[in-house]
Amino acid sequence: MEMAKESKGKELQEALTHKWDNVWEVLGDKEKDRVFEINEEYKDFLDKGKTEREAAREIIRVATEQGYISIDEVIEKKIKPTPGMKIYANNKNKAVALFVIGEEKLEKGMHIIGSHLDAPRLDLKQFPLYEDSGLALCKTHYYGGIKKYQWVTLPLALHGVVMKEDGEKIDIVIGEDEEDPVFFITDLLPHLAKDQMAKKMGEGITGEGLNLLVGSIPYKDDEINEKVKLNVLNILHEKYGIKEEDFTSAEFEVVPAGKSRDVGIDRSMVGGYGQDDRVCAFTSFKAILDVEKPNKTAVALFVDKEEIGSVGNTSMESRFFENVVSELIYLTEEDYSELVVKRALANSWVLSADTLGGFDPNYPEVLDKMNAPFIGKGVTIVKYTGARGKGGSNDANSEYLAKIRKIFNDNDVVWQMGELGKVDQGGGGTIAYILANYGMEVVDCGVALLSVHAPYEIASKADVYMTYKGYNAFFNA
Numbered sequence: 401m402e403m404a405k406e407s408k409g410k411e412l413q414e415a416l417t418h419k420w421d422n423v424w425e426v427l428g429d430k431e432k433d434r435v436f437e438i439n440e441e442y443k444d445f446l447d448k449g450k451t452e453r454e455a456a457r458e459i460i461r462v463a464t465e466q467g468y469i470s471i472d473e474v475i476e477k478k479i480k481p482t483p484g485m486k487i488y489a490n491n492k493n494k495a496v497a498l499f500v501i502g503e504e505k506l507e508k509g510m511h512i513i514g515s516h517l518d519a520p521r522l523d524l525k526q527f528p529l530y531e532d533s534g535l536a537l538c539k540t541h542y543y544g545g546i547k548k549y550q551w552v553t554l555p556l557a558l559h560g561v562v563m564k565e566d567g568e569k570i571d572i573v574i575g576e577d578e579e580d581p582v583f584f585i586t587d588l589l590p591h592l593a594k595d596q597m598a599k600k601m602g603e604g605i606t607g608e609g610l611n612l613l614v615g616s617i618p619y620k621d622d623e624i625n626e627k628v629k630l631n632v633l634n635i636l637h638e639k640y641g642i643k644e645e646d647f648t649s650a651e652f653e654v655v656p657a658g659k660s661r662d663v664g665i666d667r668s669m670v671g672g673y674g675q676d677d678r679v680c681a682f683t684s685f686k687a688i689l690d691v692e693k694p695n696k697t698a699v700a701l702f703v704d705k706e707e708i709g710s711v712g713n714t715s716m717e718s719r720f721f722e723n724v725v726s727e728l729i730y731l732t733e734e735d736y737s738e739l740v741v742k743r744a745l746a747n748s749w750v751l752s753a754d755t756l757g758g759f760d761p762n763y764p765e766v767l768d769k770m771n772a773p774f775i776g777k778g779v780t781i782v783k784y785t786g787a788r789g790k791g792g793s794n795d796a797n798s799e800y801l802a803k804i805r806k807i808f809n810d811n812d813v814v815w816q817m818g819e820l821g822k823v824d825q826g827g828g829g830t831i832a833y834i835l836a837n838y839g840m841e842v843v844d845c846g847v848a849l850l851s852v853h854a855p856y857e858i859a860s861k862a863d864v865y866m867t868y869k870g871y872n873a874f875f876n877a
């Protein structure tokens with residue numbers, strides 16, 4: 401009698417077709433422990449950096465502890481960058497570049513991972529404080545792409561810097577300590593919301609209506625008006641030594657109050673504010689901290705203003721990064737030439753590290769299930785971010801995609817391909833196209849989240865870990 405053979409079709413199917421892995425199903429116990437450990441660090445990073453300034457400060461603090469020296473010091477002391485040297489550059493306290501000098505010359509190109517530190521939020525206007533009907537409020541102007549209705553009726557914290565005329569800088573954070581008061585934006589009671597509820601979702605709450613409730617006790621004096629506003633100003637003056645005019649040279653950001661948390665009975669996810677894009681900032685930061693003497697110079701770039709189109713001198717569009725590379729080449733080469741800078745940039749490889757929307761079973765209609773990224777299936781590679789004919793997207797070259805795929809596969813990185821929404825649904829941009837202008841090979845590669853740009857976003861801990869692992873492999877390739 402003949403033995404039952406495994407069907408030929410099944411064998412062929414296994415050899416030829418591809419299925420994306422679920423990270424949790426392929427991890428060994430030891431590595432699973434690492435996933436949870438790293439996510440404790442991640443939550444701490446999120447809590448310490450709820451604004452671009454705070455995140456930049458935390459990156460520089462830890463980098464300095466780990467032996468990174470400032471580019472200013474390198475320039476001043478004319479230190480020649482040698483393999484293994486760790487250097488940081490601070491761009492106006494809002495953006496940072498970290499370098500680990502490689503064995504190969506800079507001219508041969510760098511391995512760059514670029515993320516952004518800014519996140520959608522509400523900014524106080526420059527003349528914000530007013531009193532109306534016995535309440536003190538602050539006017540805001542939202543920053544980045546928000547759904548306005550998400551920002552009412554939740555506890556909010558104020559993070560800001562006040563620059564006084566004499567140059568004194570005052571850092572203010574109110575609403576993060578358990579003992580602190582928080583702030584709030586009101587919404588209409590349902591009983592009286594008949595007209596509001598009939599409006600389109602995008603119109604129910606207006607930008608000019610996002611006014612922050614900050615006080616209600618009048619200053620005790622019968623001779624004056626606007627007593628509640630005065631009382632608020634008086635408290636600010638007593639606590640921080642500031643007056644109303646100081647708001648004009650201040651940057652106050654209103655963000656959801658409180659810490660990031662584990663989500664799910666199995667603690668498999670992280671919920672928290674600003675994970676777009678601090679999840680990629682954290683994972684690339686941690687990845688470069690583990691790099692000692694790479695072949696190609698490793699660069700972790702953390703930029704600002706991505707959420708408003710990468711404009712301004714702290715954004716990816718600014719010449720900051722190019723200038724720092726020029727300084728390094730000037731210190732390295734006997735004969736400085738701009739041509740060497742151009743070669744160094746053009747020969748570089750980039751992972752544009754940003755988030756995208758993961759497949760959400762509550763909203764299956766906006767994503768193509770075959771090409772959407774899934775939470776828990778690892779770091780996502782995104783060939784193009786555009787929509788409707790790939791408009792405005794950095795469409796990565798397949799030559800380069802093959803190299804990244806090989807790096808990930810060789811290093812047991814669980815990865816998936818993803819696109820940002822159905823063809824005609826919408827889309828979004830990243831910093832990818834800006835670096836691509838130098839001739840660099842660039843591909844978007846980051847973490848898929850649920851509820852992107854909401855006050856509270858969700859990431860899979862498995863993806864945070866795999867992204868760190870993938871970024872580290874890229875730096876060391």
Ligand code: MN
Nearest residue numbers: 676677754755
């Ligand atoms: Mn982003």
Ligand code: MN
Nearest residue numbers: 676677707853
């Ligand atoms: Mn974003």
